[in-house]
Amino acid sequence: AAERISENMHIVANEPSLALYRLQEHVRKALPPMVERRVEVTKLQHELQGRCY
DSSP, rough: OHHHHHHHHHHHHHHHHHHHHHHHHHHOOOOOOHHHHHHHHHHHHHHHHOOOO
């Protein structure tokens, strides 16, 4: 019985549609903070443009 459960878990873990779902889930979580950070960097770039230290 344990072998069957292990085999089923392996099949589910390697299911392409599940892998794509996990990838989509990761992108949905990771993308908004990345976009926000990009906007912050762009604003700082514009503020610092032409300034000397």
